[in-house]
Amino acid sequence: MEVVQYKCPNCGGNLEYQADQQNFGCEYCLSRFTEAEIKEIFNNNENINLDENVAEKIVKEEQEFEEHTNLYSCPNCGAEIMAEDTTSATFCYYCHNPVILTGRLSGDYKPSKIIPFNFDKHKAEELFKQWCKKKWFLPDDFKSNQQLEKMAGVYVPFWIANCTIKANMNAIGKKTRSWVAGNYKYTETKEFSVIRRASVFMEGIPADGSSKIDDKLMEAIEPFNYDELKSFSMSFLSGFFADKYDVDKSEVFPRIKNRAVDGCDRLIRSTMTGYSSLHVTNSDISILKTDWNYILLPVWFMTYKYKDKSYSFVINGQTYKLAGKPPLSIPKLLRFCGILTAILTLILTIGGYFFS
Numbered sequence: 198m199e200v201v202q203y204k205c206p207n208c209g210g211n212l213e214y215q216a217d218q219q220n221f222g223c224e225y226c227l228s229r230f231t232e233a234e235i236k237e238i239f240n241n242n243e244n245i246n247l248d249e250n251v252a253e254k255i256v257k258e259e260q261e262f263e264e265h266t267n268l269y270s271c272p273n274c275g276a277e278i279m280a281e282d283t284t285s286a287t288f289c290y291y292c293h294n295p296v297i298l299t300g301r302l303s304g305d306y307k308p309s310k311i312i313p314f315n316f317d318k319h320k321a322e323e324l325f326k327q328w329c330k331k332k333w334f335l336p337d338d339f340k341s342n343q344q345l346e347k348m349a350g351v352y353v354p355f356w357i358a359n360c361t362i363k364a365n366m367n368a369i370g371k372k373t374r375s376w377v378a379g380n381y382k383y384t385e386t387k388e389f390s391v392i393r394r395a396s397v398f399m400e401g402i403p404a405d406g407s408s409k410i411d412d413k414l415m416e417a418i419e420p421f422n423y424d425e426l427k428s429f430s431m432s433f434l435s436g437f438f439a440d441k442y443d444v445d446k447s448e449v450f451p452r453i454k455n456r457a458v459d460g461c462d463r464l465i466r467s468t469m470t471g472y473s474s475l476h477v478t479n480s481d482i483s484i485l486k487t488d489w490n491y492i493l494l495p496v497w498f499m500t501y502k503y504k505d506k507s508y509s510f511v512i513n514g515q516t517y518k519l520a521g522k523p524p525l526s527i528p529k530l531l532r533f534c535g536i537l538t539a540i541l542t543l544i545l546t547i548g549g550y551f552f553s
Contacts (some may be wrong), residue, residue, distance in 0.1 A: 208447035259304025261510030269296040352493035354406040354442035370472035404449040417520035
């Protein structure tokens with residue numbers, strides 16, 4: 198007897214029927230679906246098969262990817278770095294230690310799309326120096342030439358999600374007006390039941406697939422312009438590095454879900470206008486289906502170790518947007534405070550001399 202196993206339309210995990218909830222649930226991403234939603238989703242997906250020529254092309258591209266990609270491993274921090282097969286030796290851009298060639302990557306790690314770098318390392322260094330000028334208390338060697346040599350162009354792995362969302366929202370909207378008649382001031386308040394039922398499609402929600410990179414740092418240099426996405430080719434890796442994803446799409450789905458639900462919530466609320474006040478009484482926003490793309494996005498990346506702590510600086514390799522948390526040189530700060538205190542003491546002394 199054939200057994201039918203439904204897969205979660207969001208993360209690909211197994212769906213199980215939950216009798217107590219009378220719905221289908223995924224234990225990996227915690228998505229929930231009614232029976233009607235499951236039927237609609239899978240009926241729309243059935244009878245969709247890849248053309249034989251397309252399937253053959255995909256297999257060929259994956260084999261080519263495996264043959265021309267080297268995988269390096271850092272024995273210090275565990276990072277895995279992807280580079281073209283002409284790269285014989287390199288360093289870890291996270292901790293700056295030498296890395297060891299460990300073999301090839303399987304075709305499962307082949308990205309579908311890539312955004313190429315928009316500017317070279319010289320421009321990245323220039324942007325970094327401009328950023329440093331605004332930071333007064335940086336350690337001297339943070340902006341040294343030796344440190345700048347460690348800046349690397351890295352293609353960061355990203356999961357890009359397109360989400361189909363169902364949204365139900367109820368609210369109480371109030372309209373208030375006041376007027377004066379004679380010696381009296383009148384206030385009239387009308388209440389309205391505001392209801393929104395919507396199907397929303399959100400496209401291009403990003404989440405990086407590397408556990409080594411701070412998620413907040415990557416979000417700080419968004420957005421990327423997806424109009425410049427190109428089909429992946431190993432030629433784009435020439436002169437650059439690429440990080441191998443170690444966070445699966447099922448693991449990043451909670452981040453995707455939060456961003457999708459928050460965005461949908463703001464969108465629905467933006468349609469509830471024209472009221473003096475608005476109180477949402479019920480909001481039910483759920484993701485019915487997620488389509489995934491695995492892509493590489495360009496980032497100029499530099500790490501710096503100071504007082505046994507690592508600091509990261511990043512630049513969006515497409516849009517020039519930069520972010521980072523700079524280290525603080527305590528000696529420099531103390532010297533500045535000492536000079537400031539001396540100046541204030543001198544001013545007070547002179548003032549006391551002339552006005553005493």
